[in-house]
Amino acid sequence: MTRAAQAAGTWMTPTPAEYRDPHYALHPDGTRVERLEDITRLRAAATPDLPAVITADARTTFAELDRDASRVAQALLRDGVTAGDRVCYIGENASSFLAVLFGGSKMGAIPTALNVRLSVPEMEFILGDSEPSVVVLGLGQERLVEAAAAVPSVKRVVTLSPEEGGRHTAGATVTGWDAWFDGVCDEDPGHRRSPDDTALMFYTSGTTGRPKGIELTGANIGQAIAAMHYLLELDTDCVALAPVPFFHVSGFGLALVSVVNGAALLLLNPSGPADLIRILQEYAVTHAVAVPTVIQFLLGQPEVRTADWSALRYMVYGSSPIPEPVLRDATAVFGCKFLQSYGLTESTGGVTMLSPEDHRPTRETAHRLRSAGRPMANVPVRVVDPVTLEDLPPNERGEVLIGGGHVMRRYWRNPAATSAAITPDGWLRTGDGGSMDVDGYLFLHDRLKDMIVSGGENVFPAEIESILTGHPEVAHAAVIGIPSARWGESPFAVVVRTPGSGLDEDALIAWAREQMAHYKCPVGVAFVDALPLNASGKLLKTRLREAYANPR
Known part of the structure; x- marks a missing residue:
């Protein structure tokens, strides 16, 4: 990086020499990850018999996951779903979520994940805004059958409830999960979209207004998981747990990078901190994702300090700053490598990284524990004056801007919000206050409005x-x-x-x-x-x- 770029406040971490292709994660055959629909296809070809998903009562191999995705694709095609249509999934982390994600992608639909914690009116707004053709409801979401069926665009509501049979309500067919596949084959339809097409939609949390659909492309996703792909040391012997829901981009990211690398994805939803400790121990979890509040809750459990954490290799956290005393305690207790990532759903997840080495500071570098780390390889990050958008010098506080291939395509059917969020030259305005030190570490200082x-x-x-x-x-x-x-x-x-x-x-x-x-x-x-x-x-x-x- 030139001194001029450093003085201007624009940072981009140099490309590590060991990265084969730092812009993208790579499939087992060496090709780029830039299409969701290819992920299970190529992983199943490489390691068909290894466990892809582990639940409390079943193990699903990569070959079985790929077959299930093809069955979903064929069921959607039978229902008249066409490329570009939305397919909504509302449910907790489950293998059915992955089947709908990859299956919808295999026939060109846009999977759309909704937050299960939303109220019924909030769900109704998002369903009306996204206009899905099919809505799949996970276990425990039966309360939403009528609301989903009432959306004019919805042709079918699929529920995982074993009691649900075929019926019609409000113009839509309501079907149980197993019955949905009656009469369909498991042949892969073979659809492949452009990497620049919208591949997935998440919705904002709506803290500053109505939720907005965030369109992410295959290229966004391939580039966003690249750093985790190379740095987390995931392989076919690993077990990854993401208690963070898949409708959050952080949980979703670990799920994708686990499948890409052939690791087993443990899909268990802990009932609380004590249960999470049990799961991490019982299943010898090697990689876990947690938000800072969960880590803090774990540290409040006496048994966490006497447990054997030798299997745990990485703890990835993010979504909000973590207090320095908590961070120091956590690194001492768990003894694994810690990695922090800062980002937004609009940036397809993490764009900065506080590395494991940064979590073992010297006296001179201890202040970095308060940072969100440095920009990931090939991700430009700037701190600017929020009014003029001019770059600020190191240590001066302003608004954090993100550039490059991580930036979302746009907000769904909302050009005004898109123009407000993305500058004409392609920089994402995060609304986060921050500063960059002379070494390129980003320090967050709240939302600007706070x-x-x-x-x-x-x-x-x-x-x-x-x-x-x-x-x-x-x-x-x-x-x-x-x-x-x-x-x-x-x-x-x-x-x-x-x-x-x-x-x-x-x-x-x-x-x-x-x-x-x-x-x-x-x-x-x-x-x-x-x-x-x-x-x-x-x-x-x-x-x-x-x-x-x-x-x-």
């Missing part, structure tokens, strides 16, 4: 939250700005205490004033049993602002 301006000083809640969670009696903390007659805004903390804690407001504020500049310290603290989260597990600061805008 920044607090107190007495003319910019105060970033994530920094305060990281410090507050360093208190031994603080389990979780969220910081918002509240009106101040003197300062304009002041920080206010909403805190979840550790079990049995008697920590009070005055004691925590006094402690905080010893840890940080006084203008950053909370002027008040509210203690709650739990922080409000949306259906995607993201913190709803809008709820906190509504509740505590005038706490005094």
Whole structure:
């Protein structure tokens, strides 16, 4: 990288020499991963008898997964689904999800994954917006049969409920999973779309308005999983667990890279932290993905500190900053390689990486644990003035922009939102505040809209939250700005205490004033049993602002 590029604030990690093709993940035959429909085809040809999916009561080989995908493709064709039609899956992680994902792709449809935690009205909006031809409902989603069948575009609703037979409602046919395949063959229809065509859709969580469909191409996906493909050391002896749902791009990414590399994908949904610990141990999981809140919950379980973690090779985390004290504790307890990835669904997942080496810092590099790592190979990342979009020098805070082949194609049928999110020259505006240090490490400083301006000083809640969670009696903390007659805004903390804690407001504020500049310290603290989260597990600061805008 030239000094001029470094000074301008644009970073792109040089290509590691050992990467065979750093732009793309590669299939077993050496060809590029740039079509979803090819993933099971080529993996099944390479290792047909190895386990692809492990559930509580079954093992599915790669040959069987590929056959199931072909059956889904043939069932969709029989139902009149054509290339470009949407096929929605609503359900927890399951082998049926993968069959619909790869099967829909095999005949040219666009698989669309919906968040199972959404309310029925939210589901109705997304189904109406995406206009699917077929909706597949996983186990436990029977409540949505009528809502899905009522969507005018829907021809068939398929439910995994074993009690469901064939019937008609609201103009759609409702069928059980096994019955859906009656009379269809398992021949691969052989469809192959352009890598630049839309291959998959996710929907935004809708925290700032109506959910938007995010169109990702095959080329997006092939490039996005490339870094994980080469750096996670996945092979045919590995067992990967993604308790993160597949309707989140992080869980989806691990599922894809596991299939590409021939690892077994463990599809179990833990009932809680203790159950997750049991699963990781019982199945000798080698690779796991978790959001920071899950890692923090795990560390709160006494048994996690006495368990044998020798099988665990990698723990991948992301989706939000993780407090430094928690991160240090986690690396000590699990003893495996940790890898952090920052990204958005609009960037097809991770674009920066805090490497395992970065998680073993020296005194001089310990500050990097607070970062989101450096840009992945061939992913340009910039920090710019959010008004002028001019590049900022190192260590100056602005808006994070992402470029290159990871950037989504567009928002589904929403050109106005697409234009607002993607600049004319192809840079994705993340809306995240950040800064880049002289070594190219990205430091996140909250969503721009969450920044607090107190007495003319910019105060970033994530920094305060990281410090507050360093208190031994603080389990979780969220910081918002509240009106101040003197300062304009002041920080206010909403805190979840550790079990049995008697920590009070005055004691925590006094402690905080010893840890940080006084203008950053909370002027008040509210203690709650739990922080409000949306259906995607993201913190709803809008709820906190509504509740505590005038706490005094």
